[in-house]
Amino acid sequence: MKKDLHPSNYRFVVFKDMSNDYSFLTKSCVDTKETTTWEDGNEYPLYKLEISHTSHPFYTGKMKLVDTAGRIDKFKTRYAKK
Template sequence: MKPDIHPKYQQTVIKCACGNVIEVGSTKSDISVEICSKCHPFFTGKQKLIDTAGRIERFRKKYEKFQK
């Protein structure tokens, strides 16, 4: 490897808005994020379901004349 061209790799802390702290290695120091796996709805199971049935019915009603 060539000397003095690579960024310095160091241990750093990632801080989430929910208060979760993760220690990782990175070229950046003290990273802050808004959402992490502890507070993301997909991982917590508190995901909101979207009403897709209403959308499908509106689509079918709108384009039913092309089906015939």
């Protein structure tokens, strides 16, 4: 196997679905700026997701409107005059 092929910052990271506050802990090398305390009392890097398997329509079987950062409101105000 080649040396230095895999990233060196492979560690546990908490992923949080912002649409329904579902969180899960897994290993990743994603860059993060925030940290959070997990259920075991340890502090881990936090990565915020807009959608995950708990909120995606394919997995839930329901069409769910996910409005992150007011996208729908911005759209409505932009085209309200027309």
